[in-house]
């Protein structure tokens with residue numbers, strides 16, 4: 632792992648959901664390219680484990696406990712990042728949860744939980760980070776939405792609604808802060824083999840025909856491939872790209 636050289640050398644990155652899956656791969660990717668990375672997760676031990684893995688490979692990272700659905704916790708993660716590294720250039724909003732159920736059986740609690748993490752968490756962390764991000768000439772937010780935010784996926788009402796809202800929030804911030812040098816984009820992965828997708832089992836009495844579109848592609852996208860796209864969107868190579876929702880689904884959305 633190279634630390635002092637790389638396209639993100641001198642840049643500070645905050646990654647939410649960095650304790651597992653796409654978030655962990657994203658933190659590692661930025662660190663490999665020279666960034667100083669704040670790895671945050673509601674699972675504080677997992678965040679620290681990612682940071683330790685990066686440090687063992689001569690990268691620069693800290694672990695932070697953060698529940699993105701709690702605005703005070705999001706504020707604290709940004710403050711800890713600034714305390715450790717003196718600023719913030721890139722925010723990757725990766726933390727997320729999935730819930731599968733017939734829409735008419737979704738409970739108040741599950742609806743609220745999914746929206747609280749996926750949508751509120753993206754908003755709270757972005758709001759906390761914006762003052763620091765806007766101090767720089769060039770900064771970037773990359774949100775992790777989902778293919779589920781672009782299509783109607785049966786049995787995923789709260790998840791799809793939350794991710795579609797992340798797509799919208801991405802566009803709003805992209806337009807609002809473009810003159811201040813901030814770009815905001817999101818990636819929309821299809822299936823990625825992580826603990827989250829392991830929970831993707833159809834609910835009882837599901838009509839599997841309604842889910843057939845998702846099985847068009849024989850092979851899933853890896854967490855590392857998603858991390859690569861996030862790093863690209865955050866990089867100066869993507870300086871003209873702002874407000875996009877990039878499907879990483881091997882063509883399912885196009886079909």
Ligand SMILES: NC(=O)c1ccc[n+]([C@@H]2O[C@H](COP(=O)([O-])OP(=O)(O)OC[C@H]3O[C@@H](n4cnc5c(N)ncnc54)[C@H](O)[C@@H]3O)[C@@H](O)[C@H]2O)c1
Pocket residue numbers: 647648649650651652653654671672673674677697698699700725726727728729748752775776777778819820821822823824825826827828
């Ligand atoms: N795996 C897929 O197929 C897939 C597809 C499209 C989008 N996504 C999105 O990618 C993102 C990462 O998911 P993943 O597949 O790596 O799953 P994952 O379960 O491996 O990782 C999610 C991480 O988010 C953390 N987290 C959950 N609630 C949190 C909270 N309140 N505050 C802070 N951290 C919290 C978890 O502890 C975990 O470490 C999610 O936003 C998910 O919706 C995943």
